[in-house]
Amino acid sequence: MHVSAHAEQRRIFDRIVAVVDHDPILLSELHTAARPLLQMAPDEGKKQQALREMLDRVIDGRLVRREAAKKGLKAADNEIELAMDQIQKQAGVASRQALLDEIERQGETIPHYRAELEVQILTIRLVQLSGVKTDSNEKFERARKEYLERLRKSAYIEVRL
Amino acid sequence: MKRALFLLLLAACGGSPTPKVAPAPDRASLACAGDPVAKESGQRASDLASDLEGLPITRIDVQGNRRIPAEAFSIAMSLKPGDRLSHEAVAKGIRTAYEGGEIDDVQVFARQDGAGVILDLVVRERMHVAEIFAPGIPETSKAEMARWIGIEKGKPFDVADVSTNRHQIAETMSKRGAKLDVRTHVLANGELDVCILVQQ
Numbered sequence: 001m002h003v004s005a006h007a008e009q010r011r012i013f014d015r016i017v018a019v020v021d022h023d024p025i026l027l028s029e030l031h032t033a034a035r036p037l038l039q040m041a042p043d044e045g046k047k048q049q050a051l052r053e054m055l056d057r058v059i060d061g062r063l064v065r066r067e068a069a070k071k072g073l074k075a076a077d078n079e080i081e082l083a084m085d086q087i088q089k090q091a092g093v094a095s096r097q098a099l100l101d102e103i104e105r106q107g108e109t110i111p112h113y114r115a116e117l118e119v120q121i122l123t124i125r126l127v128q129l130s131g132v133k134t135d136s137n138e139k140f141e142r143a144r145k146e147y148l149e150r151l152r153k154s155a156y157i158e159v160r161l
Numbered sequence: 162m163k164r165a166l167f168l169l170l171l172a173a174c175g176g177s178p179t180p181k182v183a184p185a186p187d188r189a190s191l192a193c194a195g196d197p198v199a200k201e202s203g204q205r206a207s208d209l210a211s212d213l214e215g216l217p218i219t220r221i222d223v224q225g226n227r228r229i230p231a232e233a234f235s236i237a238m239s240l241k242p243g244d245r246l247s248h249e250a251v252a253k254g255i256r257t258a259y260e261g262g263e264i265d266d267v268q269v270f271a272r273q274d275g276a277g278v279i280l281d282l283v284v285r286e287r288m289h290v291a292e293i294f295a296p297g298i299p300e301t302s303k304a305e306m307a308r309w310i311g312i313e314k315g316k317p318f319d320v321a322d323v324s325t326n327r328h329q330i331a332e333t334m335s336k337r338g339a340k341l342d343v344r345t346h347v348l349a350n351g352e353l354d355v356c357i358l359v360q361q
Binding site: 008009010011012013014015016019021022024026027028029031155156158160 | 208209210211213246248251252255256259260266267268269270271272273274279280281320321324325
């Protein structure tokens with residue numbers, strides 16, 4: 001069979017990259033989450049690394065949301081707003097609009113950025129609820145990693161990246 | 162041909178002087194010495210053909226289906242020729258197909274076809290359980306154990322369910338000094354045999 005040199009090769013449009021219990025994570029979803037990292041990645045190797053790193057974060061996010069829902073925890077809109085105020089202050093950005101512009105300039109979408117903040121707030125709550133003493137940043141970070149590790153062990157996680 | 166039949170007859174009568182050949186392993190042995198229930202691995206393409214978004218779908222081809230008719234996929238995934246290709250619709254379709262319980266994987270490929278786009282849905286159907294073996298375990302206990310683990314003859318084999326259940330049951334059993342293992346042997350027709358192994 002003759003195939004024209006210009007024949008369009010089929011390319012992946014979307015697929016499952018991971019399954020957390022019965023919850024699939026899609027490649028399109030991962031690309032949206034990793035957009036800022038992908039923009040900065042200079043080559044294919046770094047892009048793959050960025051996707052792998054972001055997939056871990058997306059998986060952790062799923063586990064945290066699920067655990068928070070089980071415990072009836074929510075991050076209210078005003079808590080997310082407060083977190084954005086803090087980020088604005090720490091980054092030394094003059095206005096909220098300037099912060100939003102900067103977030104978008106880095107390839108991030110505002111809904112996704114807010115969703116990330118929500119996961120961070122929920123993670124803090126869950127770690128605090130676990131009863132571990134976290135009176136320093138180092139202790140909190142250690143407790144956070146251990147908590148996420150426990151969540152991962154209790155779930156069925158299949159990576160297809 | 163006649164000679165072959167004669168030799169077969171001799172062998173059946175037990176009169177053949179030919180050396181003994183080891184009998185082919187039975188299905189239970191194959192299943193029990195099979196693969197532990199494992200997650201899929203392997204690297205695949207990770208770049209998205211997002212530039213094709215918005216083009217009209219001209220055709221949908223389905224590959225890899227055995228039991229489920231090709232048309233059922235486009236219906237279940239709410240994709241049809243004439244629709245504009247969108248990530249949102251395709252993602253929703255993949256989720257719906259996966260959550261149906263009969264599909265393990267769907268990969269959606271796209272290629273430009275003039276002013277439109279052809280979609281290839283590459284699917285992997287979940288294997289169905291052909292037989293369950295449990296050497297040394299009475300039939301009634303075997304049926305109960307299979308139910309706990311989440312396997313049923315003639316039903317799809319859900320690796321996520323089986324892995325999670327097996328892990329939980331194995332933890333309880335290990336406290337009593339027993340070990341639980343679940344192994345599988347893939348058959349040629351999209352089915353698999355499952356073996357439940359309990360060691361005291």
